[in-house]
Amino acid sequence: MATVNPVEQALQAVAEALKAEARVLITCHVNPDGDAAGSMIALHRALTQLGVDSIMYLASTEPVAVEWRFLAGLAEVIRGGLPDDYQFRTLVAVDCGNAERIGNDDLVRAAPRIINIDHHADNTRFGEINLVVGGASSTAEILFFLLQRMEVNVSPEIAEALYTGILVDSGRFQYASASPSTFRVAADLISRGVDHTAIFRYVYETVPLSKVKLSCRMFDRLTIACGGRLAAAVLEMSDFNETGADGSATEGLVDSLRAIDGVLVAALIYAQSGNQGGGAPLYRISLRSSTERISVQRIAKAKGGGGHVQAAGASITGETPAQIISFLTERVDAALKRAGIKAAGCDRAATGETARGESPDQKL
C-alpha cells in the first residue's frame, strides 16, 4: 500500500491554496537573511506570474544587510507601515519559525488566513496550512518544489532569488542540511541562468570596510571558555557607532567564531539599536554549533529564542554581556558533558565534529 508522505501532502495543499488565492501578503522574519529575502521575492514573482495579486511586506525598517541588497525586487517590499487592505489578504509567512518573528502582531491577528512555509524544526505551526520541512537546507529549497507543483515558470529572476537562499542557509553547501537534493536543485537553478559566480561575489566578497572594522572589534573581545569549546564575543553600541557599521553588519560574523580550531559553539552577543533610549539593555545573541550533538536551539530556547539545532538566536533584555556569557558557559559545559565531549585538543575524534551528520529532521 502506498504511504502518504506528509511533505508531499503539505506541498500539494499549499500549492492548491495559493493558486486559488485572490490577494496575498507575503512576509518573512525581521532582519531578513538571504533565505528569508530570497524566498519572499521568489514566491512573490511566482504568484504574480500566476495572476495572484501579491505584495511583499517587511515589519522592520532597519536597512537590509548589504549582502542581500543585490536581489532584484527588494525595492518593491513595503516596509514598516502596513498597506491599507492588509486585513483582506491571506498572510504567507516564509522562513518564520513562529508568528512573533514576523514582527507585527496586528498583521498576524488580522490575517483572514495564514499559510506558513518554513524549514525551522521548532516551527510552531502557526498557520492554517503549514509547509514545514525541518530537514531542508532552506526555505528556498522547499519553495523550488512548491513552484514546480504550481507549474510556475522558474524565470532567471526567480532562480536567482532561490539560489541565494539555498547558498546562504546551506553555508555555501557545507552544512549537514545540504543534501543531495540541495545540490540537484542548485544545479537546476544554475541551468536556468543563475550567475552563481556573480552571486558569490555579491554575498561574500563585497564586504564594506566598516564591517571589517566591526569584525576586528569582535575578535578583540573574544572569550574562549569551556575548555576551548565555546567562543563568545561582544559588540557594544559604541562599536557600531565608531566603526560606522549598522546593525545589519553582524550578518555572518558569528560563523568566523565557529571556525576557530577546537571551537564547537560560537556566540555573538550584540547590542540592539533599541538600546539608546536608556531603558533596560537589549542584546541579541546569535548561536552556532559545529555538531548536532550540541543543540544551540535548546540554549536559545532557555532565553525565549529558537531556531535550528546548529543555528539559533534569542533577544535578551536586562542582562549584561558578562551575565550572558556566564549563562552560555554553564549551558555549553552541561551540553558537552551530556554529549561526552572533552576539552579541545584532548580527544578530537570523539567529538564527531568532522562527521557527516545526518539531520534527524524531515528531508525533502
Ligand SMILES: [Mn+2]
Ligand atoms: Mn532560512
